[in-house]
Amino acid sequence: MRPARPALPEWVRRLPEYLMIWVPLLLSAAHLVSFSLWTIWISFTPSTLIPVTGWVGLRNYSAVAASRNWQIAFDNLLLFGSAFVVLSAATGLILAILLDQRIRGENVLRSIFLYPLAVSFVVTGTVWSWLLNPGLGIQKLVHDLGWTSFRFDWLIDRDMAIWTIVIAAIWQSSGFAMALFLAGLRSVDADIIKAAQIDGAGPVRIYRRIILPSLWPITITVVVIQLQFAISTFDLVRALTNGGPGIATQLPALVVYDLMFQRSLLGRGAAAAVLMLLILLAVLLPYAAWRYAQRRRAAYA
Amino acid sequence: MRERSFTPSRILIYLAVSLIAVAWLAPLAVVVLNSLRTNEEIAQGSMIGWPQHLAWANYAAAWSGFCVAETCAGIRPYMLNSALVTIPATIFSTLLGAIAGYAISLWRFRGDTWIYGIVTLGLFLPQQMRLLPWTIVLRDIGLINTLAGLVLIHTIQGLSFTTLFCRNYYVAIPHELIRAARIDGAGFFRIFWRIILPLSGPILIVTVIWQFTHIWNEFLYGVTFTTGQQQPVTAALIALSAAVADIPQHGVQSAAVIIAALPTLLIYLLGGKYFVRGLTAGAVK
Numbered sequence: 001m002r003p004a005r006p007a008l009p010e011w012v013r014r015l016p017e018y019l020m021i022w023v024p025l026l027l028s029a030a031h032l033v034s035f036s037l038w039t040i041w042i043s044f045t046p047s048t049l050i051p052v053t054g055w056v057g058l059r060n061y062s063a064v065a066a067s068r069n070w071q072i073a074f075d076n077l078l079l080f081g082s083a084f085v086v087l088s089a090a091t092g093l094i095l096a097i098l099l100d101q102r103i104r105g106e107n108v109l110r111s112i113f114l115y116p117l118a119v120s121f122v123v124t125g126t127v128w129s130w131l132l133n134p135g136l137g138i139q140k141l142v143h144d145l146g147w148t149s150f151r152f153d154w155l156i157d158r159d160m161a162i163w164t165i166v167i168a169a170i171w172q173s174s175g176f177a178m179a180l181f182l183a184g185l186r187s188v189d190a191d192i193i194k195a196a197q198i199d200g201a202g203p204v205r206i207y208r209r210i211i212l213p214s215l216w217p218i219t220i221t222v223v224v225i226q227l228q229f230a231i232s233t234f235d236l237v238r239a240l241t242n243g244g245p246g247i248a249t250q251l252p253a254l255v256v257y258d259l260m261f262q263r264s265l266l267g268r269g270a271a272a273a274v275l276m277l278l279i280l281l282a283v284l285l286p287y288a289a290w291r292y293a294q295r296r297r298a299a300y301a
Numbered sequence: 302m303r304e305r306s307f308t309p310s311r312i313l314i315y316l317a318v319s320l321i322a323v324a325w326l327a328p329l330a331v332v333v334l335n336s337l338r339t340n341e342e343i344a345q346g347s348m349i350g351w352p353q354h355l356a357w358a359n360y361a362a363a364w365s366g367f368c369v370a371e372t373c374a375g376i377r378p379y380m381l382n383s384a385l386v387t388i389p390a391t392i393f394s395t396l397l398g399a400i401a402g403y404a405i406s407l408w409r410f411r412g413d414t415w416i417y418g419i420v421t422l423g424l425f426l427p428q429q430m431r432l433l434p435w436t437i438v439l440r441d442i443g444l445i446n447t448l449a450g451l452v453l454i455h456t457i458q459g460l461s462f463t464t465l466f467c468r469n470y471y472v473a474i475p476h477e478l479i480r481a482a483r484i485d486g487a488g489f490f491r492i493f494w495r496i497i498l499p500l501s502g503p504i505l506i507v508t509v510i511w512q513f514t515h516i517w518n519e520f521l522y523g524v525t526f527t528t529g530q531q532q533p534v535t536a537a538l539i540a541l542s543a544a545v546a547d548i549p550q551h552g553v554q555s556a557a558v559i560i561a562a563l564p565t566l567l568i569y570l571l572g573g574k575y576f577v578r579g580l581t582a583g584a585v586k
Contacts, residue, residue: 017489021404024397028460029419035434036426042433051437098318101311111573112322115329118569118576120518122535123562126542127328130335130348130551140347171325179577232427235520239539256429261525266433273429284425 036277043270051266060271069258070272073250076162077279080251081230083163088170089222092177093215097207099178100185110182114175121172125239128168129155132240158248161241165233165249168240173229177222184218185211217294224287231280252276335555336360343551356552363556368544376557378530379537383517384564385448386533390455391512395505397456398463403497405464406471407479408489417468423461428521439526446531451523455516462515463508466582470504471497503575510572511579514565534561 011018043061046054064070095113099106116124131137134153142150154160188211196206234253241249256276260269335343336359337352365375372378401420405413435454436445444450474497482492523533532540538561542554569576 014489020397020400020490021408021410024457024460025401025416025420025464028423028457028464029416031431031434031457032419032423032426032461035431038434039430051433095318095321098314098321101314103311103314103318109318109322111570112325114573114577115566115569116325117580118514118565119562120520120535120565122518122520122538123558124328126538126554126558127332131328131331133348136343136348136551138349141349144346171328176580179580183581228425232429235535238520239542253427253429256432257521257525260432270433273427273432276427276429280425280427 039270040274042266043274045267047266047270049264049266056267060267061275064255064259064268064272064275069247069250069255070252070275072247073252073255076249076251077231080162080165080169080233081227083166084169084230085223085226087166088174088226089177089219091170091174092179092222093181093219095174095178096181096185099182110178113178116172117175121235122239124168124172125236128164128171129240132164132167155241156245158245161245161249165237165240169230169233169236172236173226177226180218180222181215184215188214220287220290224283227283228280231276231283252279332555332558335551336363336559338552340550340552344549348551359552359556360560362550362553363560367541367550367553367557372530376534376537376541376560379532379534380560382448382527382531383533383535386451386455387513387516387564390452390459390516391509393452393456394459394463394512395508398460398508399467399498399501399505400493401460401464402467402469402471403493404489406468407474407476407497417464420461421465423458424465432521432525435522435526446527448527448531450526451533454522454526455512455519459512459516462511466508466511466579467501467504469582470501474500506572506575507579507582510568510575513568514576517565 042051044055044057045052046056046059099109103109132152132155134140134151134156139150139152142152154164192210193206196210201209232253233251234257237243237249237251237254243250243254252272253276256269256272258269259265259272263269331349334350334352335348337355337357338350339356339359342350342353342356363376365377366373367375404410405417439445439450439454444453478496479492482496487495518535519533520535520539523536524539527533527536538557541557
């Protein structure tokens with residue numbers, strides 16, 4: 001028989017458990033809420049080098065929005081975001097369809113397409129900056145081989161430099177889209193496909209009519225996650241072009257960092273961060289609404 | 302079987318995947334080859350080329366020789382920094398996430414869905430919203446420019462991912478198991494140690510791999526909250542490429558890039574299946 005325990009109050013006995021659950025969770029939740037609110041508050045103050053109280057209304061926001069740096073960053077984000085999302089989703093889908101053809105060495109190929117994701121953006125950005133550097137990389141190689149009129153100098157071309165980021169970002173993360181699409185392709189009901197085959201439908205028709213339409217929910221998920229990644233892109237650009245040449249490849253995340261830590265304009269930096277959050281919400285809120293509607297439909301079905 | 306025969310269309314498919322695979326491997330191959338070429342060799346030709354003789358000295362220089370600013374200790378101290386941040390932060394965030402996920406999914410308590418909802422918000426909020434507050438908090442508690450500060454940040458931020466992963470895994474555990482254990486007099490922690498943890502192998506592997514790669518590869522916090530000798534390897538790599546810009550040392554830099562990428566590449570090679578599971582779990586749930 002066990003010795004009788006001393007009678008402790010219930011809450012004292014359960015204190016360690018409360019602490020282990022609540023302390024980390026509360027810290028996590030509290031820091032997310034309070035830090036965000038604090039940054040929003042700072043964005044309305046005249047803070048420069050140090051945070052100060054005061055109220056300047058939307059002046060920081062108008063200053064950020066009127067700056068050339070932000071305008072270029074915003075235009076770049078629209079271009080980079082849409083080009084990257086469309087092209088990486090397309091690449092991922094093509095890779096997934098190719099891998100879905102019961103080919104040999106599927107596992108090895110899948111690993112090859114996914115490995116860039118495991119590596120830091122700093123590393124991949126550095127490597128791509130070498131490959132795309134006209135004096136060092138692909139252009140130099142082709143020149144050395146004898147084709148001296150070959151030009152591939154996007155990295156130092158103001159109008160084309162943003163595309164080098166698109167290229168590197170696609171290489172880095174279309175494997176992720178592939179993984180999701182592949183999971184989707186594999187979950188299509190085999191009986192439906194077999195029935196279509198018996199009816200005489202060819203593989204192209206089966207893909208167009210049966211398989212691809214069923215991938216819509218995955219496509220939307222891929223697009224939203226890639227957009228979210230595009231909006232917060234920082235490391236890749238920092239390593240690949242550092243926003244250059246000039247400010248031609250500036251992106252919002254770099255503008256925030258520049259304002260906060262290089263120019264010590266805390267109020268404006270906070271305003272730029274809040275603008276980033278708003279851009280993100282413009283993507284995530286419709287997605288959340290769509291997910292909610294889908295769940296409800298599933299619940300009633 | 303029809304699909305196995307070598308029809309023209311199947312040859313085309315193999316050709317396409319092989320070409321793309323070569324393109325995907327090319328950047329890695331270029332860096333590996335460059336890490337074995339001398340700087341003169343690279344300067345004479347391009348970054349793309351075969352090594353004339355294997356310049357292993359690049360690795361020695363990258364590991365412990367080259368200079369960033371006035372210190373000439375190579376990449377070694379920064380690798381150590383990254384390890385000292387990544388390993389504890391991965392362990393803490395995984396363990397706390399497992400307990401939180403277990404409490405939320407199987408124990409239930411007042412306000413759990415609210416807390417859980419807010420914590421998972423951390424997956425979406427941009428890091429930039431938290432940079433200034435973290436600067437002030439770290440300064441006030443004396444952890445600015447320390448590795449401990451980065452461990453703290455990554456542990457708290459990591460909870461968003463680890464709690465989500467573990468919670469989604471634990472909801473599938475039958476509640477009867479917990480109820481029976483409670484009737485037998487087992488408490489919160491005893492159930493966790495005796496029942497939940499032994500069942501958690503797969504999800505803990507996913508979470509650890511996910512957190513390790515995430516934290517090792519992180520750059521923004523490293524460059525914002527640490528300087529000089531305290532920086533993780535991602536931040537040091539950027540400082541290195543700026544430092545050698547006037548006298549190009551691409552051979553040594555390539556070796557440094559390989560060394561810095563090695564831990565996560567190894568983890569990916571060893572646990573690729575779990576890495577993918579982590580990716581898709583983070584995406585679909």
